[in-house]
Each structure stands twice: as C-alpha cells, then as structure tokens.
Amino acid sequence: MxxxxxxxxxxxxxxxxxxxxxxxxxxxxxxxxxxxxxxxxxxxxxxxxxxxxxxxxxxxxxxxxxxxxxxxxxxxxxxxxxxxxxxxxxxxxxxxxxxxxxxxDRADDTDHAEANAVRDRVQRALETLSEDFRVALVLREFADYTYEQIADYQQVPVQTVRSRLNRARKQLKEALLAQEQIEL
The missing domain is CATH 1.10.1740.10 (RNA polymerase sigma factor, region 2, helix turn helix motif)
Structure with a gap:
C-alpha cells in the first residue's frame, strides 16, 4: 500500500x-x-x-x-x-x-452561527458526562478508536467500553434533550 x-x-x-x-x-x-x-x-x-x-x-x-x-x-x-x-x-x-x-469568535454567517450553536450544545452536554464516559466517547467518535484501543487506553475490558459508550450516548442524548427543553 x-x-x-x-x-x-x-x-x-x-x-x-x-x-x-x-x-x-x-x-x-x-x-x-x-x-x-x-x-x-x-x-x-x-x-x-x-x-x-x-x-x-x-x-x-x-x-x-x-x-x-x-x-x-x-x-x-x-x-x-x-x-x-x-x-x-x-x-x-x-x-x-x-x-x-x-x-x-462569532461569525455573521448564519450557517457558522448554527454550527457553533450545535457545537456548543454538544460540548455542554459532553461536560455533564463523567470523565470515563467522556473520554471513551471522544476517543470513539472523534479519534476513531476501536473498542479494543479504548479498552487498552482506559485499562478496562472491551465489554466495559461497550457499556460506557452505551451509557455515555444515552446520557449525552438526555443532556441534549434537557438543554432543548430549557431553550424552549
């Protein structure tokens, strides 16, 4: 290659x-x-x-x-x-x-403003997660780590990584929904 x-x-x-x-x-x-x-x-x-x-x-x-x-x-x-x-x-x-x-940092372009707003909402939601959950989620979603690589990094079994990611995604979704309710 x-x-x-x-x-x-x-x-x-x-x-x-x-x-x-x-x-x-x-x-x-x-x-x-x-x-x-x-x-x-x-x-x-x-x-x-x-x-x-x-x-x-x-x-x-x-x-x-x-x-x-x-x-x-x-x-x-x-x-x-x-x-x-x-x-x-x-x-x-x-x-x-x-x-x-x-x-x-604010841009006048509405596309940038909307992208920034979404990024900020996700960032605030990520901050609600425990460090173990946040690290696992960031490594998986933003660094493209495999489950095995995350397990090695966090020094836990792969099944624990799967559990953390599942719970992190659920908590992230709940945090985003809660933010949405507050903004309404």
Missing part, C-alpha cells in the same frame, strides 16, 4: 529531525487531534494549549516511537493525555472571558 509506505518514509525522516516530514506525517490527523483536544477540554483556549502540548510531545518523543501501534493511535493517545492534563490543572474561566471569546 503506497500510503503506508509513504507514512513509513515520512516517519523515518521525521525521526531524523525533518520538520517538513513531521508536518506531512501528522497532516491527515490534525483535524481529529484538534477535535479530541476540544471535545475533551471543552474550551477553545484549553484545547489550543492541549494541541500545542500534543505536537510538542509527539515531536520530542518521536525518536522513541517503536511502532507497536499506528502513528495515529499513538498521536491520539498523546492528545487525550495532554487534554486531560489541561483539565486537571484548569482554572475556572470567568464570564468575561467567555463573553469575549463569543464576541470575537
């Missing part, structure tokens, strides 16, 4: 310090890495910090990457860990910062 060979070549070059190869290696995963950080952290600024920490950690540890998993699995694990580290040391965000982010 040509893309696997290309990825292997980029990996080898990046391990030797080639920044262009590093950028090309991670390019296919950049949006999903961002999604993992954003969905886990819940705040754009925290997610930006988590993504920055992720890219630095990947770059610094790339020579140690042994290839026991795919580069994407390894990168997503680093992203998840970086985001969780940010959450653990997060300070409370003030209302003024939230308002400023809303004003500067």
């Amino acid at each position: 040509e893309s696997a060979a290309n990825e292997a070549q980029l990996l080898a070059e990046a391990k030797q310090g080639d920044r262009r190869a590093f950028s090309l290696l991670l390019e296919p995963y950049r949006n999903r890495l961002w999604a993992v950080c954003l969905r886990t952290c819940g705040h754009r600024a925290d997610a930006e910090d988590a993504l920055q920490n992720t890219l630095i950690a990947i770059w610094q540890n790339l020579p140690k990457f042994r290839g026991e998993s795919s580069i994407s699995t390894w990168a997503f694990r680093i992203a998840q860990n970086s985001a969780l580290a940010i959450i653990r040391k997060r300070r409370e965000v003030t209302v003024d910062e939230d308002a400023a982010e809303y004003v500067f």
